[in-house]
Amino acid sequence: MELLLTAEGDDISDACLAILDKIFVRFDVDKDGHLSRSELNAFATATNGAPFTDQELAEIDDNFDMDEQGLTKGGFIQLYALQTSSEPEVTLKDFKALGYDIEKEAAAEDKTSGEKSSTS
Template sequence: MAVELLQDDMEFTPKCEAALGEIFDRYDKDRDGALNEQELQAFATFTNGEPFSTVDLNDIRSNLDCTDDGSLLKGGFIQLYSLQTNAGDDEETWRDIKKHGYNDNLDLQSKLV
């Protein structure tokens, strides 16, 4: 899986950003544009097999784009993956995207959530 499908000059490609946005939208059940704790934990549990720890949640709220009440905005969700990918963990980013039904070309094959 090529990192150039994910990023171009350390910025997500439009196709990758669209995939991440679509994944975010699946978990934004109340359609308010942000993932509250319950929605964020549903994402974490599906993606990683377990919910975020309190420390992880606090890191997300402190370092990413969130609402005043601590809900993760779509921009913060993209930031989360940008930090992961730019830190050299593009394999983890690919794993997460593929777990949500995308193939090696970032085409949605099936919605699993």
């Protein structure tokens, strides 16, 4: 699961963040920088086959960065940081369900980082 977390294991990796950014943008249909209830449910249905329950939505609201417009990108990343640290296999399942490959993303991130450091 080292591809999902940093070497220290206390934060999500750059490759994981890149995928989360793509997922957030994909489901933020109205492009307001938030995932509304309907956008969250579209995400849940795509990854788990069913929308969130009212209780799950309440837990998201209580525990992650949300405002009146919905879950912020920061809140979405918080949600995945928690899930990834405790259940990395679920994060991998979600990524796979949405067509993302963490190994390919990590290789792309490494290539990008190498290009940045060689030009610095």
